[in-house]
Amino acid sequence: MRALALLLVAALALSVAAPAAAQRRGGGGARAGGARPAPAARPASRPAPATRPAPSGGGGGFNLNRDVAASRPTGGNVGNRPGGDRANIGGGDRTNIGGGDRTNIGSGNRTNIGSGNTINRGNRTVVANPVYPGAPAWGWNRGVAWYPSSYYWGGGFWGSLAIGVTSAAVFGAIVNTENNEKVESREVDPNSPGATFLSNYQLRQVECGPPNLVVVWGPENSVICAAPNHLVSAGEYDLDTAQLTLVTRAAT
Amino acid sequence: MRPIFRVAAARIAFAAAVLCATISPATAQGVVKVLQNDGSNQVYNNVVIDYKKGIELRITTADKKGTLIIDNAACSYVGEIIRCTVSSLSLRQGGVMQRLDLERGTIYANLSSKRQQLPLTSQSLDPRGILLALRTKIGTYLTMTGAIDSQAS
Numbered sequence: 351m352r353a354l355a356l357l358l359v360a361a362l363a364l365s366v367a368a369p370a371a372a373q374r375r376g377g378g379g380a381r382a383g384g385a386r387p388a389p390a391a392r393p394a395s396r397p398a399p400a401t402r403p404a405p406s407g408g409g410g411g412f413n414l415n416r417d418v419a420a421s422r423p424t425g426g427n428v429g430n431r432p433g434g435d436r437a438n439i440g441g442g443d444r445t446n447i448g449g450g451d452r453t454n455i456g457s458g459n460r461t462n463i464g465s466g467n468t469i470n471r472g473n474r475t476v477v478a479n480p481v482y483p484g485a486p487a488w489g490w491n492r493g494v495a496w497y498p499s500s501y502y503w504g505g506g507f508w509g510s511l512a513i514g515v516t517s518a519a520v521f522g523a524i525v526n527t528e529n530n531e532k533v534e535s536r537e538v539d540p541n542s543p544g545a546t547f548l549s550n551y552q553l554r555q556v557e558c559g560p561p562n563l564v565v566v567w568g569p570e571n572s573v574i575c576a577a578p579n580h581l582v583s584a585g586e587y588d589l590d591t592a593q594l595t596l597v598t599r600a601a602t
Numbered sequence: 603m604r605p606i607f608r609v610a611a612a613r614i615a616f617a618a619a620v621l622c623a624t625i626s627p628a629t630a631q632g633v634v635k636v637l638q639n640d641g642s643n644q645v646y647n648n649v650v651i652d653y654k655k656g657i658e659l660r661i662t663t664a665d666k667k668g669t670l671i672i673d674n675a676a677c678s679y680v681g682e683i684i685r686c687t688v689s690s691l692s693l694r695q696g697g698v699m700q701r702l703d704l705e706r707g708t709i710y711a712n713l714s715s716k717r718q719q720l721p722l723t724s725q726s727l728d729p730r731g732i733l734l735a736l737r738t739k740i741g742t743y744l745t746m747t748g749a750i751d752s753q754a755s
Contacts, residue, residue: 411668411695413636413644417702418693420740491678499676499687501706506676506687510708541721543678 477582477596481550490550490594496543504572507591509539522558524565524573527586533573544568547594551581566596632732632748634661634670639741649746651732653753659709661734661746668695670744672734675709680721682714688736707736711750 482489488496498505521535535558538544548555553564553576562584564576569591578584586599632649648664658673674690688707693700712718712727719726720733727733730753734746 410665411663412634412646412670412693413638414693414695414702414742416638416640416740417738417742418700420738421701421703494677494679494684496678497674497676497689499689501689502676502687510687541680 475598476590477551477587477598479550479593479595480552480581482594485593487592490546491543496591498569503536503570504544505569507542507569508536508544508572508574509542521555522575524558524575526567526571526573533571535573535575538574543591543594544574547589548576550594551576551596552579553577553582554579567599629749630664630751632661632746632751634663634744634746637743649748651746651748651751653711653732653750655754668693672707672709680710682712682716682718683720683727684711684713685709686711688734691736691738703739705737705739707734707744709734713750713753 479485479490486493488494496507498507502510521537523532523534525531526533538548538555547553547566556563556575556577558565558573558575562578564578564582564584565586566574566576566589567587568574568589576582582596587596588599589595590597630648630650632651634646634649635643636646637643646663650660650662650664650666652660652662654660658671660672661670662668671692671694672688672690673692675686675688677684677686679685686709688704688709691702691704691707693702709732710720710727711732712729715729717726717728718731725733728749730750732746732748732750734744736744738744
């Protein structure tokens with residue numbers, strides 16, 4: 351029995367020491383030109399194709415010198431957008447952009463839906479989400495804050511359709527009555543947050559253009575249209591992405 | 603062996619067995635591959651992947667001299683997998699913080715306790731598994747595979 355105990359204690363010591371040794375073996379430096387990965391990382395990669403070695407990173411770390419040279423200095427203010435709104439990854443605790451109580455949906459000052467204690471919606475009507483009524487912010491996204499990405503139509507809310515990549519997915523168009531701008535609509539990706547929204551309200555997306563539709567203005571001046579149903583009547587709505595709720599659009 | 607020592611030895615053995623089974627030290631098996639726009643490439647083994655929920659994802663070389671920081675992304679769930687469209691990438695190296703001009707990038711991470719299949723692919727991710735692919739504006743491709751070594755809420 352004592353021998354068994356000693357054996358197990360030895361195994362424990364080895365299990366703790368092995369990763370540290372692997373880390374030391376890794377060395378951290380870049381292996382240029384198709385070098386063989388260290389044993390500890392073998393499952394993740396096959397040898398890269400041989401190319402000429404890149405200049406060293408200058409003392410370790412990542413060799414991204416070209417990108418550093420091509421990028422503007424940040425002055426240590428890393429991660430902040432020009433607007434100063436530090437977003438986050440996968441976080442459910444930091445729901446506000448801009449640090450205030452406001453959730454600013456859409457673009458410009460078109461729509462400003464208050465949250466927290468400063469709700470100011472005038473005579474606009476909130477159509478509560480049937481699936482997440484009264485849920486905390488981002489409850490629909492499991493508490494993970496969702497932020498628009500400028501590279502995608504609608505900030506990626508309706509799917510990962512990159513702006514300018516295709517025109518095949520255009521799904522009608524509508525004129526924004528606030529600025530008389532013609533806005534094209536696109537088909538919602540089935541795996542997108544926008545699809546979750548449509549499903550919650552049991553809405554079926556239709557091509558924009560005909561009258562008497564549910565017109566939903568989403569992030570980044572995006573718009574989709576749906577057939578009205580028993581939950582949502584025809585009209586124009588703004589989408590609150592934090593609560594995934596519809597708010598009737600203010601008359602202009 | 604006297605009975606009292608036999609019992610003590612059995613308890614020690616049991617405790618050691620439990621410890622062996624449950625301890626999961628940071629293994630730092632992440633691999634970052636960088637393909638430069640001139641065709642050269644580098645492979646960084648044993649990078650450390652730290653995830654601070656709601657704050658940032660940090661990828662540090664094993665020599666701790668360089669850290670890539672992603673602190674801005676649009677995230678949503680695909681099944682149990684979190685998918686983020688990266689919109690900010692920075693490099694902390696040599697005491698300098700530098701934001702890099704990112705063109706596009708995507709992260710897939712499995713924060714659940716079970717192995718998850720990535721949609722529309724044969725690829726799956728182990729618990730804490732993470733994939734990253736991004737391209738900078740000058741044409742540098744950076745990919746990463748591995749597991750999240752530390753996660754903080």
